[in-house]
Amino acid sequence: MKSFEYGDREVGTYEVFASVANMVIGFGVLTLPRSIVETTSSVDGWISIFIGGLGAMLFTWIVAKLVARFPKRNLHDIAGAVIGKPLAYLFTVLFAGYMMTFVAYETRGVASISRLYLFDRTPVEVICLVFLLVLIYAVAGPSVTLFRLNTLFLPIVILLLFVLFLMNISFFEFDQLMPFFVTDWQDLVLASKESVFSFIGFEILLFYNTIINQPKKIAKASMLGMLIPLVVYLLVFFFTIGVFGPEVTGNVLYPTAELAKQVEVPGGFFERFESIFFSVWVLTLFNTAAMAFDVSLLALESVFKKAKRTTLAFWLAPFVFLIVMQPQNLIEIELFGEWISYAGIGLGMVFPAILLLLAIMRGVKGRA
Amino acid sequence: MRRACRGWLIVLSLAVFTTGCWDRVEIEERGFVVGAGIDLSHEEEAEKGQFTLTFQFVIPAGLQSKDGGGKNGSTNAAFFNLSSSASTMFAAARNMSYMTSRSPYLQHLRIILISQDLAASGELATTLDLFLRDHEMRRATKIMVTEGEARNLLDMHPKNEKLPVMYFESASLNPTKSSRIYPPTNIGDVQAYILSKSSFVLPKMRKRNEEVVVSGAALFDGSQKLKGFLNDDETSGLNILRGTAQDGVLEFRLNGHFMAYEIKGLRRTIQADVSNPERIRFNLQLDMEGNIGETQEPIELLDPGQLAEIEERIAKQLIQLTSRTLQKVQQEYGVDVLGLKEFLARNHHGVWESIKDDWEQGDQLFTRSEISVDVRTKVRIVGSTLETN
Numbered sequence: 001m002k003s004f005e006y007g008d009r010e011v012g013t014y015e016v017f018a019s020v021a022n023m024v025i026g027f028g029v030l031t032l033p034r035s036i037v038e039t040t041s042s043v044d045g046w047i048s049i050f051i052g053g054l055g056a057m058l059f060t061w062i063v064a065k066l067v068a069r070f071p072k073r074n075l076h077d078i079a080g081a082v083i084g085k086p087l088a089y090l091f092t093v094l095f096a097g098y099m100m101t102f103v104a105y106e107t108r109g110v111a112s113i114s115r116l117y118l119f120d121r122t123p124v125e126v127i128c129l130v131f132l133l134v135l136i137y138a139v140a141g142p143s144v145t146l147f148r149l150n151t152l153f154l155p156i157v158i159l160l161l162f163v164l165f166l167m168n169i170s171f172f173e174f175d176q177l178m179p180f181f182v183t184d185w186q187d188l189v190l191a192s193k194e195s196v197f198s199f200i201g202f203e204i205l206l207f208y209n210t211i212i213n214q215p216k217k218i219a220k221a222s223m224l225g226m227l228i229p230l231v232v233y234l235l236v237f238f239f240t241i242g243v244f245g246p247e248v249t250g251n252v253l254y255p256t257a258e259l260a261k262q263v264e265v266p267g268g269f270f271e272r273f274e275s276i277f278f279s280v281w282v283l284t285l286f287n288t289a290a291m292a293f294d295v296s297l298l299a300l301e302s303v304f305k306k307a308k309r310t311t312l313a314f315w316l317a318p319f320v321f322l323i324v325m326q327p328q329n330l331i332e333i334e335l336f337g338e339w340i341s342y343a344g345i346g347l348g349m350v351f352p353a354i355l356l357l358l359a360i361m362r363g364v365k366g367r368a
Numbered sequence: 369m370r371r372a373c374r375g376w377l378i379v380l381s382l383a384v385f386t387t388g389c390w391d392r393v394e395i396e397e398r399g400f401v402v403g404a405g406i407d408l409s410h411e412e413e414a415e416k417g418q419f420t421l422t423f424q425f426v427i428p429a430g431l432q433s434k435d436g437g438g439k440n441g442s443t444n445a446a447f448f449n450l451s452s453s454a455s456t457m458f459a460a461a462r463n464m465s466y467m468t469s470r471s472p473y474l475q476h477l478r479i480i481l482i483s484q485d486l487a488a489s490g491e492l493a494t495t496l497d498l499f500l501r502d503h504e505m506r507r508a509t510k511i512m513v514t515e516g517e518a519r520n521l522l523d524m525h526p527k528n529e530k531l532p533v534m535y536f537e538s539a540s541l542n543p544t545k546s547s548r549i550y551p552p553t554n555i556g557d558v559q560a561y562i563l564s565k566s567s568f569v570l571p572k573m574r575k576r577n578e579e580v581v582v583s584g585a586a587l588f589d590g591s592q593k594l595k596g597f598l599n600d601d602e603t604s605g606l607n608i609l610r611g612t613a614q615d616g617v618l619e620f621r622l623n624g625h626f627m628a629y630e631i632k633g634l635r636r637t638i639q640a641d642v643s644n645p646e647r648i649r650f651n652l653q654l655d656m657e658g659n660i661g662e663t664q665e666p667i668e669l670l671d672p673g674q675l676a677e678i679e680e681r682i683a684k685q686l687i688q689l690t691s692r693t694l695q696k697v698q699q700e701y702g703v704d705v706l707g708l709k710e711f712l713a714r715n716h717h718g719v720w721e722s723i724k725d726d727w728e729q730g731d732q733l734f735t736r737s738e739i740s741v742d743v744r745t746k747v748r749i750v751g752s753t754l755e756t757n
Contacts, residue, residue, distance in 0.1 A: 116503055117503050118391075119391045120391050121391050122391055175710065175714065178714035178715070179713065179714045179715065179717045182717050244556065244560065245560045245564075247560055247563035247564045248556065248559055248560045248563060251559075251563055258507060261506055261507065262506070262507050262508060262556070264506075264508050272475075
């Protein structure tokens with residue numbers, strides 16, 4: 001038995017559950033209702049979200065099975081055992097790069113939203129810089145700390161979302177949800193692609209496997225963790241449609257943020273509910289970005305064995321900052337997000353699936 | 369020495385990084401805007417732009433004084449208005465920064481008044497863009513149409529409230545007491561109507577002597593152009609047809625004497641026969657319940673036969689009230705503000721997809737559809753006394 005809980009540098013199932021949930025909920029939740037409504041009509045988009053969620057959960061299961069086969073090994077070791085060293089190097093570096101751009105994307109997301117709703121005159125560069133500095137601080141320590149932070153933040157985030165829904169109940173019109181099932185199945189499938197984008201993030205398991213202490217339970221914990229974003233996305237979607245109707249949802253830039261702005265409570269303080277909403281929402285974005293940064297460092301560490309963690313972090317930061325500043329406007333940011341999502345599908349879904357298939361076929365297994 | 373250096377470095381960086389905020393605006397420097405009015409410009413202003421925007425600013429000190437700004441207006445008024453003309457609302461709002469020491473701050477905007485002339489010019493959607501786009505704006509801001517100029521109404525000095533805007537707002541929330549007031553419509557709803565090109569209704573306000581009356585309704589068609597107004601009774605009829613009249617009073621005559629029926633609940637169910645899309649037949653079933661509020665007729669209220677007669681009278685009165693509204697919205701203006709369109713889209717989606725372009729425009733199937741109204745009324749409570757005369 002352990003001498004005292006949390007004294008070891010390992011994480012249990014609850015931490016895995018909370019981290020997967022927090023990692024997946026990110027920038028996407030703000031725009032998801034709009035991007036879904038653009039291709040589907042009425043409220044049918046929920047089917048797309050559902051399909052997307054189920055698909056993502058399938059791949060989560062694949063990733064979990066893969067890492068459970070090689071306990072305490074990260075992607076670099078697994079790939080090395082299955083497809084050989086040179087390819088393993090290549091894919092690990094690619095993965096690190098993907099995670100770095102992911103950090104950049106989330107950072108830019110925080111900055112543009114804060115610029116739009118909170119700080120009118122603060123330059124985006126400054127917001128990004130401050131956010132990045134805090135990220136470096138977060139990843140300077142061991143990864144376990146980030147997991148602990150997730151277990152702390154997740155209940156706050158969920159609570160806040162429920163308060164948001166509760167406060168919007170009076171604006172909710174059930175009539176807006178009608179009619180059901182009027183969208184073409186082709187459009188539904190097309191829209192589910194959008195929703196898969198919002199479910200990316202579970203691939204962090206590929207590297208955090210080294211500190212997870214119960215490999216057998218990863219699959220269950222991470223699938224439950226995926227269930228949280230699925231439920232949250234469905235609720236957010238139903239509420240935005242029920243409150244705004246499909247036409248307005250399709251024409252509002254950040255429907256979920258508008259939902260927060262809509263809240264009206266007599267008494268004045270809660271009328272500015274959006275400021276609370278944004279503060280808490282930045283928490284999840286911070287977690288997402290910090291974990292992505294951390295994974296990217298872990299990936300590089302496994303390639304460059306001698307490098308020191310903090311040195312790597314400081315060396316990477318300027319590059320991330322440069323990537324952050326590349327998109328010039330909203331359209332480019334969205335395009336940037338789309339590329340990253342494709343990269344995520346390739347590296348976080350297809351690649352592990354192939355690895356698992358090969359591992360099973362060749363009978364390669366890792367030892368604990 | 370090194371330690372001292374490091375200490376100084378920390379102190380310096382703290383001083384640099386933790387002080388102040390880029391976007392700080394002191395609360396005393398903000399001019400809180402609670403209401404806005406949008407008019408078409410007069411001739412002399414027209415060279416600056418076609419729209420005139422009026423903001424109502426709050427004077428916080430005036431809110432605290434005991435006797436308020438109501439009576440003489442000049443001494444401790446709680447508000448002041450500024451108007452500015454421009455071609456865009458944004459420029460007009462910015463222009464106001466030149467006229468006041470406190471720059472306009474719109475997070476607390478409660479109400480937007482649209483003048484009748486502006487509404488008739490069909491520029492409603494153009495002028496509302498800023499109020500939907502700017503991040504300071506809230507989607508719950510209410511919108512009303514004014515008879516005459518909006519800025520004149522903002523200049524009122526209501527007797528029981530310190531701010532005209534607060535007065536309008538509480539008056540507009542009175543549909544709970546009267547079916548003659550159209551329920552408040554906010555800017556978010558209006559955006560939905562504009563985007564779906566639906567016709568819609570906004571509550572109307574007008575100035576009568578020195579008072580402001582919130583009653584009646586303004587009808588807009590799918591291109592956001594003002595089509596016409598409904599008077600008090602017709603608005604009441606519209607509220608009943610839409611099923612939104614949950615409260616209100618209905619006067620009717622029985623044996624030559626007046627009685628008042630207090631509406632306490634209303635449920636509307638629609639049925640549609642779409643077998644012939646060229647001529648859809650709707651049946652609106654209204655189930656209303658309420659109390660006897662007043663009777664000037666000596667009548668045995670515990671007699672089931674008498675009650676049935678009263679209920680029948682009320683039903684007749686309702687049919688009369690609603691048929692006038694129906695005639696006006698369907699035949700005269702041809703705007704479907706009854707929610708029939710939404711009903712078709714939700715319950716007969718296939719048919720709706722094929723006829724939606726010919727509903728109000730084109731073949732005007734709405735005007736040609738057949739709408740019948742059935743009323744069932746119930747008297748629940750007759751009051752605490754049986755006979756008084």
